Amino acid sequence: MSGRSHEVALPLVHRSGVFITVLIGVFMPADNDTAAKRLDPLTITIAVVAAGLLALWFARGSDEPATDSWTGATPTPFETDVFEPMDADREIVVHCGNSMRPAAEALAAEFQRRHGIGVRFNFGGSSELLASIELARRGDLYLPHDPYAEILEEKGLLDHYKVVGYLEPIIIVPPGNPHNITAMRDLATPDLRIAHPDARYATAGKLVRDAFEEMGLLDELKANMAMEGRSHNDVALALLGGHVDVAVVWNFISTFYEDRLEAIAPPDVEFPEIRVTLCLLTHTQDREAAEKFMALATSEFGREVFRRHGYTTGARNR
Numbered sequence: 001m002s003g004r005s006h007e008v009a010l011p012l013v014h015r016s017g018v019f020i021t022v023l024i025g026v027f028m029p030a031d032n033d034t035a036a037k038r039l040d041p042l043t044i045t046i047a048v049v050a051a052g053l054l055a056l057w058f059a060r061g062s063d064e065p066a067t068d069s070w071t072g073a074t075p076t077p078f079e080t081d082v083f084e085p086m087d088a089d090r091e092i093v094v095h096c097g098n099s100m101r102p103a104a105e106a107l108a109a110e111f112q113r114r115h116g117i118g119v120r121f122n123f124g125g126s127s128e129l130l131a132s133i134e135l136a137r138r139g140d141l142y143l144p145h146d147p148y149a150e151i152l153e154e155k156g157l158l159d160h161y162k163v164v165g166y167l168e169p170i171i172i173v174p175p176g177n178p179h180n181i182t183a184m185r186d187l188a189t190p191d192l193r194i195a196h197p198d199a200r201y202a203t204a205g206k207l208v209r210d211a212f213e214e215m216g217l218l219d220e221l222k223a224n225m226a227m228e229g230r231s232h233n234d235v236a237l238a239l240l241g242g243h244v245d246v247a248v249v250w251n252f253i254s255t256f257y258e259d260r261l262e263a264i265a266p267p268d269v270e271f272p273e274i275r276v277t278l279c280l281l282t283h284t285q286d287r288e289a290a291e292k293f294m295a296l297a298t299s300e301f302g303r304e305v306f307r308r309h310g311y312t313t314g315a316r317n318r
Helices: 010-027 041-061 098-115 126-136 148-154 184-188 203-215 218-224 232-240 252-256 287-298 300-308
Strands: 091-097 118-124 141-143 158-167 169-173 194-197 225-229 246-250 262-264 274-281
Touching: 091 098, 091 126, 091 287, 098 118, 098 158, 098 252, 098 287, 098 300, 118 126, 126 141, 126 148, 141 148, 141 287, 148 158, 148 274, 158 287, 158 300, 169 203, 169 232, 169 252, 184 203, 184 218, 184 246, 194 203, 194 232, 203 218, 203 246, 218 225, 225 232, 232 246, 232 252, 246 252, 274 287, 287 300
Parallel strands: 091 118, 091 141, 194 225, 194 246
Antiparallel strands: 141 274, 158 274, 169 246, 169 262
């Protein structure tokens, strides 16, 4: 257990409160200008029930499960068994992109052991975490991928950052590579079932689309597209479940599921370098502790953690 189960319901409760406020305003008579602004019990009951139903409808309609932090950021499935938040008088808050969770939790476990300082994570997509940082100005560190460190700096929220790893799109196939995939253009082979993260939400998905457009094979990619997942894990699970024949995901996925799939670094596409950056926020509440975490992340131990979890370039050379 991660100790965050009580936080899962917070966004739903928050949404319910918002809907109650709005609905009471709707039902309130326009000429009611008394200080008490009393409402009859039936109106209140209708508002509460409607708010609950609307909140549940929004939760049901989402492509992701309920959130796990005060910001409303979406959770990630990449929870490991190496990290457990510790009870400590001193702690730091790390806003961590979903894709960096496996390495971040391993790093945090060692940080807690060495320094006795607790680590509390806030997981979500890099873009939504950036929005929450800008709005709430809470937390000490931010662990996204490019280009979010630069955006953070433009907003005046970045003290400085360190590069701790790299992401790149790779091809994943079932063990044995039954369709003999060796390059990105092989995904244009007729009748292949392909999956990649949705380019509307995921940087990797956009990079794949751009690569096929540059090769003049975008129509062939679209013809073979069986799934555009909301997350890299959705895409990987589709492959593992036999629903697609081949997929493109971030490199760390091949390490997370290393015993269940094979990874191919496509030799025919050179993707832009996508760095994983650990950012110190200007509004950190504990600069000393945050800098200790950064020092560990950039030490040889920390770099090995990121390498071991697959945040390197050239998957075929690992």
